[in-house]
Amino acid sequence: MEKLIRSGSNTMKRDLLLFIGFSVLIMVAPQLFAGGYLMNVLVFVGINTMLAIALNLLLGYAGQISLGHAGFFGLGAYISGILTTTFSLNPWLAMPIAALAVGCLAGVIGFPILKLKGHYLAMASLGLGIIMYIVFNETVELTGGPSGLSGIPNMKLAGVSFDSDVKNYYLIWGFTLAVMLFSINLANSRVGRALRAVHDSEVAAQVLGVNARLLKVQIFALSAIISSLAGSLYAHTMTFISPASFGFNFSIELLTMVVIGGLGSIYGSFLGAALLTLLPEILRGANDYDIIIYGGLLVLMVMYMPGGLVRGIPDLFKKIFKPKGGADHA
Amino acid sequence: MNVKFTHYVIAAATLLFSSNVFAAAPIKIGALFAVTGPAAFLGEPERNSAKMVIDEINKAGGVKGRKLELIVYDTAGDATKAVQLATKLIKDDKVVAIIGPSTTGETMAVIPVAEKEQIPLISCSAGSKITDPIKKWVFKTAQNDALAVGRIYEYLQKTKQTSVSILTVSDGFGASGREQLKVQAAKYGITVVSDDTYGPKDTDMTAQLTKIRGTHSQAIICWGTNPGPAVIAKNARQLGIKTPLFMSHGVSSKKFIELAGEAAEGIKLPSGKVVVADLLANSDQQKKPLMAFVKDYQKHYKAEGDHFGGHAWDAVMLIRHAVENGADTATGIRDQLEKIKGFAGIGGSFNYSAQDHAGLAKDAFVLVEIKNKDWVIVK
Numbered sequence: 001m002e003k004l005i006r007s008g009s010n011t012m013k014r015d016l017l018l019f020i021g022f023s024v025l026i027m028v029a030p031q032l033f034a035g036g037y038l039m040n041v042l043v044f045v046g047i048n049t050m051l052a053i054a055l056n057l058l059l060g061y062a063g064q065i066s067l068g069h070a071g072f073f074g075l076g077a078y079i080s081g082i083l084t085t086t087f088s089l090n091p092w093l094a095m096p097i098a099a100l101a102v103g104c105l106a107g108v109i110g111f112p113i114l115k116l117k118g119h120y121l122a123m124a125s126l127g128l129g130i131i132m133y134i135v136f137n138e139t140v141e142l143t144g145g146p147s148g149l150s151g152i153p154n155m156k157l158a159g160v161s162f163d164s165d166v167k168n169y170y171l172i173w174g175f176t177l178a179v180m181l182f183s184i185n186l187a188n189s190r191v192g193r194a195l196r197a198v199h200d201s202e203v204a205a206q207v208l209g210v211n212a213r214l215l216k217v218q219i220f221a222l223s224a225i226i227s228s229l230a231g232s233l234y235a236h237t238m239t240f241i242s243p244a245s246f247g248f249n250f251s252i253e254l255l256t257m258v259v260i261g262g263l264g265s266i267y268g269s270f271l272g273a274a275l276l277t278l279l280p281e282i283l284r285g286a287n288d289y290d291i292i293i294y295g296g297l298l299v300l301m302v303m304y305m306p307g308g309l310v311r312g313i314p315d316l317f318k319k320i321f322k323p324k325g326g327a328d329h330a
Numbered sequence: 331m332n333v334k335f336t337h338y339v340i341a342a343a344t345l346l347f348s349s350n351v352f353a354a355a356p357i358k359i360g361a362l363f364a365v366t367g368p369a370a371f372l373g374e375p376e377r378n379s380a381k382m383v384i385d386e387i388n389k390a391g392g393v394k395g396r397k398l399e400l401i402v403y404d405t406a407g408d409a410t411k412a413v414q415l416a417t418k419l420i421k422d423d424k425v426v427a428i429i430g431p432s433t434t435g436e437t438m439a440v441i442p443v444a445e446k447e448q449i450p451l452i453s454c455s456a457g458s459k460i461t462d463p464i465k466k467w468v469f470k471t472a473q474n475d476a477l478a479v480g481r482i483y484e485y486l487q488k489t490k491q492t493s494v495s496i497l498t499v500s501d502g503f504g505a506s507g508r509e510q511l512k513v514q515a516a517k518y519g520i521t522v523v524s525d526d527t528y529g530p531k532d533t534d535m536t537a538q539l540t541k542i543r544g545t546h547s548q549a550i551i552c553w554g555t556n557p558g559p560a561v562i563a564k565n566a567r568q569l570g571i572k573t574p575l576f577m578s579h580g581v582s583s584k585k586f587i588e589l590a591g592e593a594a595e596g597i598k599l600p601s602g603k604v605v606v607a608d609l610l611a612n613s614d615q616q617k618k619p620l621m622a623f624v625k626d627y628q629k630h631y632k633a634e635g636d637h638f639g640g641h642a643w644d645a646v647m648l649i650r651h652a653v654e655n656g657a658d659t660a661t662g663i664r665d666q667l668e669k670i671k672g673f674a675g676i677g678g679s680f681n682y683s684a685q686d687h688a689g690l691a692k693d694a695f696v697l698v699e700i701k702n703k704d705w706v707i708v709k
Contacts, residue, residue, distance in 0.1 A: 036421055037417050037418035037422040040414055040421075041414065044410070044414065137500050138500060138527075140505060145500070145502075145505040146435060146501040147434050147457060147459070147502035147506060148409065148435050148438050148439065148502070150439075163446075165417070238413060239442050240409065240438055240439040240441075240442060242409045242435040242439065244407065244435060245408065245409055245410050284403070291366075
């Protein structure tokens with residue numbers, strides 16, 4: 001934050017104000033919904049926001065696709081889960097261990113697979129995700145296999161156990177806001193500009209002195225680390241994990257959140273995550289038709305808001321409130 | 331003194347009146363079923379059966395003058411969703427009991443919620459670990475895998491077949507079956523000579539079966555739900571394997587016979603009594619409810635009622651039983667459930683107690699054989 005203030009430029013100030021406004025909104029939200037089921041959904045909005053930001057850093061900024069992020073999410077959850085149950089480790093210790101392990105793994109795997117481009121990268125990351133899913137399923141002695149791992153403890157801090165939705169909301173949104181601030185800062189930094197350069201043209205970026213290959217691996221590892229953190233938080237919130245939550249479908253859902261929300265926008269990731277998490281709840285009243293409406297809405301959004309919600313919503317407002325006909329201006 | 335007395339009378343009258351009003355309110359029961367997704371073959375008949383029986387109870391005037399209201403949510407077989415929806419049922423819908431979820435994985439995920447919020451949960455899934463160790467608020471209606479395994483092993487012991495190959499699916503159902511198959515083998519003097527698994531979506535199991543053929547085991551036991559076991563039956567036939575093939579209760583519906591066709595002939599499996607309801611002796615106390623269930627289901631949904639639907643039917647009936655015995659709160663229902671004895675349902679005869687929340691004994695299963703595209707009871 002210090003860095004943001006010191007840099008002093010107008011956009012930075014605006015970013016900071018926007019972020020503070022957003023944080024305040026997030027922090028007072030429980031006052032409106034506390035107690036009900038919505039609180040529980042908002043906890044998941046937080047986790048999904050974190051995951052969408054992780055994927056957006058990779059896809060929206062560096063232009064590298066991953067269809068295996070549910071795997072990193074699961075790996076974080078499982079490492080945390082196993083360390084705290086089988087080895088009775090403190091969750092606060094298990095979380096960084098998981099993040100570090102996942103980060104190292106992503107770094108090692110990143111070198112060979114990020115050489116690939118386009119469809120080939122998509123296929124490789126897809127394979128990676130599926131391998132991790134199979135590992136969760138098949139290593140029954142370690143992960144409990146398909147029937148899952150239960151009895152994971154809640155997080156504790158200074159004698160307070162995070163065992164209710166409201167407490168978990170603050171815990172998870174605390175982390176999510178930190179990740180948001182970090183990502184906004186990163187996007188506006190030299191690294192962020194280098195990432196966008198790689199996105200537009202890897203060759204041009206390299207000519208300008210950006211080590212594109214290393215940068216791609218670094219951002220891949222960072223993205224995996226954030227996913228792993230989200231996984232650890234998920235495990236300690238749910239207190240139960242099973243492989244079904246970390247399958248290929250979830251990777252696709254994350255991708256949808258990022259694209260619907262808006263590529264290359266941190267708040268877009270929040271909008272995408274919020275929409276895709278809340279929409280099924282809103283549509284539940286439509287009984288068996290909810291899937292059709294859900295699918296239809298997504299198609300419409302992609303067609304009419306190609307830049308994602310973060311650009312589409314302001315455009316929509318402009319269209320609605322701009323005087324029609326244009327004769328007045330002429 | 332007089333004034334005070336009048337106050338008491340008014341207070342008592344109000345109380346009486348308000349409790350009357352309260353009595354008319356429906357009793358809300360929540361249900362979580364995997365109506366869509368990979369476990370839809372469980373969730374759909376469960377939802378249908380639960381709705382059917384609740385409608386019937388209400389048409390007949392409810393229980394003790396109070397209607398039952400069923401709130402069903404679709405979990406799509408996803409543990410995260412199941413937990414969220416359980417929270418929704420408890421916090422927003424204020425249900426007094428929850429039926430489901432359909433799969434063991436989801437149930438294990440929901441248990442901490444039910445325990446914390448103190449709402450009775452009657453699971454429709456089979457995993458033994460749901461009620462072992464015992465959890466205060468958790469019951470189940472599906473027969474334990476342990477009982478099904480016991481049924482097969484008993485038969486093998488009787489027919490002096492001592493070496494088996496097991497082939498289980500890598501999901502919650504298969505994992506639980508695999509564990510039981512391995513744990514119980516020694517008790518019946520059986521050795522497991524090969525232990526293989528297959529993926530729920532695999533379409534060819536010749537590799538595993540070729541390996542099993544090499545072991546010369548006396549029986550092959552496959553543990554899975556449709557469509558995997560049908561593929562295995564067909565593959566075994568193609569490979570010319572003559573070793574007797576046993577399946578789990580996971581395929582005890584007509585669907586399996588349809589899928590496996592010719593290859594289903596001669597396969598033996600433990601099954602809930604529902605598929606052979608008409609073959610049961612009249613003295614069997616389950617015969618009456620079973621016949622009623624099968625007929626009803628046929629009438630409402632033009633399909634054969636299977637034992638998956640039966641799990642939900644049993645759960646609703648057990649709750650009705652508890653309400654009939656005077657319970658209308660979460661705690662009351664839990665306490666009454668624990669006292670239920672000798673309740674003849676679809677899955678078997680239920681005897682719950684403080685030490686047993688699964689409630690069924692080995693007689694809940696019969697061993698059936700597929701002959702001429704139908705079921706025959708193996709004596």
